[in-house]
Amino acid sequence: MPSADPGQPCAAVRRGRPRSEAAEQAIFAAVEELMAGGTALSEVTIEGIATAAGVGKATIYRRWPNKEALLVDVVSRLEVPMPEPSGAARDDLIAMIDHVRRRGLAKRTRWVLKAALGQMQTLPELAAAYRERVIKPRREAGLCLIRQAVAEGVIRDDVDLDLLGDLLMGPILYRSILWDDSDLEDPQLARKMVDALLDGLAPR
Amino acid sequence: MPSADPGQPCAAVRRGRPRSEAAEQAIFAAVEELMAGGTALSEVTIEGIATAAGVGKATIYRRWPNKEALLVDVVSRLEVPMPEPSGAARDDLIAMIDHVRRRGLAKRTRWVLKAALGQMQTLPELAAAYRERVIKPRREAGLCLIRQAVAEGVIRDDVDLDLLGDLLMGPILYRSILWDDSDLEDPQLARKMVDALLDGLAPR
Numbered sequence: 088m089p090s091a092d093p094g095q096p097c098a099a100v101r102r103g104r105p106r107s108e109a110a111e112q113a114i115f116a117a118v119e120e121l122m123a124g125g126t127a128l129s130e131v132t133i134e135g136i137a138t139a140a141g142v143g144k145a146t147i148y149r150r151w152p153n154k155e156a157l158l159v160d161v162v163s164r165l166e167v168p169m170p171e172p173s174g175a176a177r178d179d180l181i182a183m184i185d186h187v188r189r190r191g192l193a194k195r196t197r198w199v200l201k202a203a204l205g206q207m208q209t210l211p212e213l214a215a216a217y218r219e220r221v222i223k224p225r226r227e228a229g230l231c232l233i234r235q236a237v238a239e240g241v242i243r244d245d246v247d248l249d250l251l252g253d254l255l256m257g258p259i260l261y262r263s264i265l266w267d268d269s270d271l272e273d274p275q276l277a278r279k280m281v282d283a284l285l286d287g288l289a290p291r
Numbered sequence: 292m293p294s295a296d297p298g299q300p301c302a303a304v305r306r307g308r309p310r311s312e313a314a315e316q317a318i319f320a321a322v323e324e325l326m327a328g329g330t331a332l333s334e335v336t337i338e339g340i341a342t343a344a345g346v347g348k349a350t351i352y353r354r355w356p357n358k359e360a361l362l363v364d365v366v367s368r369l370e371v372p373m374p375e376p377s378g379a380a381r382d383d384l385i386a387m388i389d390h391v392r393r394r395g396l397a398k399r400t401r402w403v404l405k406a407a408l409g410q411m412q413t414l415p416e417l418a419a420a421y422r423e424r425v426i427k428p429r430r431e432a433g434l435c436l437i438r439q440a441v442a443e444g445v446i447r448d449d450v451d452l453d454l455l456g457d458l459l460m461g462p463i464l465y466r467s468i469l470w471d472d473s474d475l476e477d478p479q480l481a482r483k484m485v486d487a488l489l490d491g492l493a494p495r
Contacts, residue, residue, distance in 0.1 A: 125413025127331035198412050204469060205409015208402050209329025243494040246487050249474070254487060258461030260469065265408060270453070283450050283458060287491020290447040 097179070097231035099171045113140040114147060118161045123198040128158065128206045128213070155212040162203045162213075163221050165196045169228060176236035177281065183229055184259045185277035191263025192271050200264055229256060241285070255284060301383070301435035303375045317344040318351060322365045327402040332362065332410045332417070359416040366407045366417075367425050369400045373432060380440035381485065387433055388463045389481035395467025396475050404468055433460060445489070459488060 117140035121131055133154055137144045151157040167190050170182045191197055207214035233251050236242040242251065258280055262269040273279075321344035325335055337358055341348045355361040371394050374386045395401055411418035437455050440446040446455065462484055466473040477483075 123412070125331060125333045125410055127329055127334065129329045130331065130334075201409045201412070203409070205405045205407070206329055208327065208405070240494060242492050246492065247483075250480075250483060250487065251492065253462040253466055254484065254492065257463070257465035258457040260465050261461035262457055265464065265468065276454075279451075279454060280458065283454065284488070285491055285493040287489055287493070288446050288450065288455065288458065289489040289491070290444060 096174065097172045097228060097235060099169050099228070110140075110142050110146050111150065113142060114150075114157070115161055115164065116140070118157065119195065119199050122161070122202040123195055125202070127209075128203070129209045131158075133157075155210060155216065158203070158210070158213050159216040159220060162200065162217055165200060166190065166221060166225070169225070172232060172235075176232065176239045176241040177285070179232045180236060180241075180255060181277045181281050183232055184255070184280055185274075187256070187259045187263055188271050188276055191259075197264060204264070226252065255281075300378065301376045301432055301439060303373050303432070314344075314346050314350050315354065317346060318354075318361070319365055319368065320344070322361065323399065323403050326365070326406045327399055329406070331413075332407070333413045335362075337361075359414060359420065362407070362414070362417050363420040363424060366404065366421055369404060370394065370425060370429070373429070376436060376439075380436065380443045380445040381489070383436045384440060384445075384459060385481045385485045387436055388459070388484055389478075391460070391463045391467055392475050392480055395463075401468060408468070430456065459485075 114136060117136050118131070121136070121139065122128070131154060133144055133147050136154075136157070137147055140147075147157065151160070167186065169186050170179075172179045173182070203213075203217070207217065230248055230252055233242060233248060233255065237244050259277070263271055270276075318340060321340050322335070325339070325343060326332070335358060337348055337351050340358075340361070341351055344351075351361065355364070371390065373390050374383075376383045377386070407417075407421070411421065434452055434456055437446060437452060437459065441448050463481070467475055474480075
């Protein structure tokens with residue numbers, strides 16, 4: 088387990104490409120439409136995207152070297168920026184979980200993410216880029232908050248850090264990505280999860 | 292929350308179709324191959340399956356009325372039977388989680404499940420049948436074990452049953468379905484999860 092460094096504040100995770108104009112929006116919307124509609128990613132072509140977006144192929148190639156790079160951006164931008172850590176470990180854990188809950192409220196986002204996750208084995212470059220650019224920074228931000236919570240005495244120090252990460256984030260990721268009909272409406276859900284996880288499921 | 296009925300033992304969940312001969316095995320293998328290879332489910336045809344499996348279309352139609360019914364069987368049979376409950380609540384919770392862990396050890400199973408989950412929005416009949424035939428009985432079996440654990444005093448009675456279900460099953464489903472590279476090798480993983488969840492993540 089990496090050592091806790093309570094002196095180093097955890098960084099918020101921001102989108103890599105905030106800038107976006109009309110053509111780019113149309114391209115993103117076209118790919119999302121294709122993905123949510125069930126088109127296999129392996130069958131998506133730059134030509135098909137250009138047609139659906141009403142732009143020329145050159146407009147796409149000016150921005151992205153290939154399909155995989157574009158797909159990574161499509162999936163990355165579904166991530167809303169994570170909240171700036173407050174420094175209070177329990178609140179920050181709740182905010183991190185609530186952030187995933189709020190993202191999951193958009194059904195279209197869930198569909199596109201599920202379609203992407205379900206097909207990444209066919210596009211190893213996309214899978215690698217997604218892991219490097221989306222999963223890894225977010226996982227590290229989450230583990231940083233957990234290490235801080237351990238350092239503050241909010242979380243016990245005798246449980247493996249990766250296991251802590253899965254116990255804290257697994258339930259909300261399961262509810263928000265895997266199942267379409269799960270309930271994410273309750274604004275108190277993240278707090279209830281953290282309360283139950285910290286206090287334990289056994290009677291006291 | 293449904294009332295706990297400790298007098299009623301929780302049933303094990305078994306496969307619906309244990310019988311299977313060579314043609315059926317070839318058909319299942321062909322569909323799995325197509326799915327793991329990234330073919331969109333909406334583009335899978337009975338004709339394509341017949342060709343890949345080396346059987347006639349009639350051989351398929353004798354067994355399944357349509358593509359959706361076949362796909363449900365393909366996905367259902369990836370589920371290994373759940374262990375028979377022992378009646379000891381903590382052991383049964385561990386066994387339920389370990390059962391998901393063991394299923395996840397087969398990479399191909401993970402891929403086919405992810406491909407199916409990622410494309411179910413394009414096949415509403417498959418999604419409905421999967422929910423009814425796979426998710427619902429398993430979820431009910433899980434909730435039955437949890438209710439029994441509450442009745443035995445192993446789990447507290449003041450947390451919503453659905454939330455308990457997600458806290459207990461979310462981490463292993465997240466680890467075994469969502470990510471390809473997650474670690475499922477540790478035979479003690481399920482026990483560690485249940486220990487941490489019951490005892491709580493806060494220091495005592």
